[in-house]
Amino acid sequence: MKVSAVGTSSVTLSSLFRFESGSVSLLSKSKSSFGVACSLASSSSSSSSPAKALRRILDSPGVHQGPACFDALSAKLVENAGFQFCFSSGFSISAASLALPDTGLISYAEMLHQGQLITQSVSIPVIGDADNGYGNAMNLKRTLKGYIAAGFAGIILEDQVSPKACGHTRGRRVVSREEAVMKIKAAVDARRESGSDIVIVARSDARQAVSLEEALVRSRAFADAGADVLFIDALASREEMKAFCDVSPLVPKMANMLEGGGKTPILNPMELQDIGFKIVAYPLSLIGVSIRAMQDSLTAIRGGRIPPPGSMPSFEEIKDILGFNAYYEEEKRYATTTNPQLSKRESSNLYSIQRRDQVDTEQTNQSFKDPIVEVITPDDVYNKYGADSSRNPFSGIWSRTLRVKITGRDGFERLDLRIPVSYHTFQWY
Secondary structure, three states, rough: OOOEEEEEOOOOOHHHHHEOOOEEOOOOOOOOOEEEEEOOOOOOOOOOOHHHHHHHHHHOOOOEEEEOOHHHHHOOOOOOOOOOOEEEEEEHHHHHHHOOOOOOOOOOOHHHHHHHHHHHHHOOEEEOOOOOOOOOHHHHHHHHHHHHHOOOOOEEOEEEEOOOOOOOOOOEEEHHHHHHHHHHHHHHHHHHHHHHOEEEEEEEEEEOOOOHHHHHHHHHHHHHHHOOOOEEEEOOOOOHHHHHHHHOOOOOEEEEEOHHHHHHOOOOHHHHHHHOEEEEEEEHHHHHHHHHHHHHHHHHHOOOOOHHHHHHOOHHHHHHOHHHHHHHHHHOOOOOOHHHHHHHHHHHHHHHHHHHHHHHHHHHHHHHHEEEEEEEEOOOOOOOOOOOOOOOOOOOEEEEEEEEEEOOOOEEEEEEEEEEEEEEOOOOO
């Protein structure tokens, strides 16, 4: 390992870093300016990657809550509220981006694009909803690699057929157990091929589509195939939730607290921990309250009012949430001493000069366009055409000089040429 530090403040490496086998972690930040360069010979992956951060959460005691976001702003609010991680919800993204139901209408590209905006807006790990991988095992491998590139810490993959839908809605159907397991193996292969450590959450919808027993068998097989976290959606009772957590006890379990009337009982975090869950998703809270708040606001505006002050943040609070104040502070670092008014005048003068040059060029170019060409016949043209004058009007001209004159549009003469001609020059065909 090689560690170098440069700067103006007096610091010790032991006060900044914890040294462990194959990794270095930052302990504190100095307010003074300093730079640190680290190179680890034993590992090429970053110890602060989103996947590693999520794995540290999974390894820590207790149950961990993760609200589901649907865009960059909602993800930022989750982080500001102090949560350690969050989910991206296919249900909510389909609703917010397309105003359409979660019935397989949203595409891989749309989910990936929205997911990338989400992961770029926060520093906490994000577990991405990837539906059924958007196809067969080969499609799923591409999906997983795309989610890795987008910055996701984890990915949820389910065993529904296409088109898939929300697990708490009617008509759920799943692929065969063999295909479901093979797709999880494909995900593990894609992760290895990418050199990533993304957390694979294997979800089964077989509880509603087939039976609880089938869902439990599939979960056990997913764990054997290499899944990191197990998830059965739409479990219908505490007893079913307990039976699920007893499967592959060393593999973390995920609970889904679908708010507002889902099939799974809503339990508090302590109850979920006692049953055996490690992480908990809250898929509809943010999109749900957003819908109701917008409806109430529109009702107020329709009635000639504005939303009451307590129902929305002040303009200053909105600016602070979106980072205006942080932007202004950072902008000061790149401020220049140039007078804006002077720059504006210089820009205006430069434009005037460029405009005059353009007009002059256009006028000059126009002067060379479409010249006037005149063909002047001799003054002593014969007016008598001869016997076959009906066929050849120049049959009486035996030898003359033809004058060609070209005058430009600017009035200047460009060419004045006299060409000796004879009768044969004027043969008509």
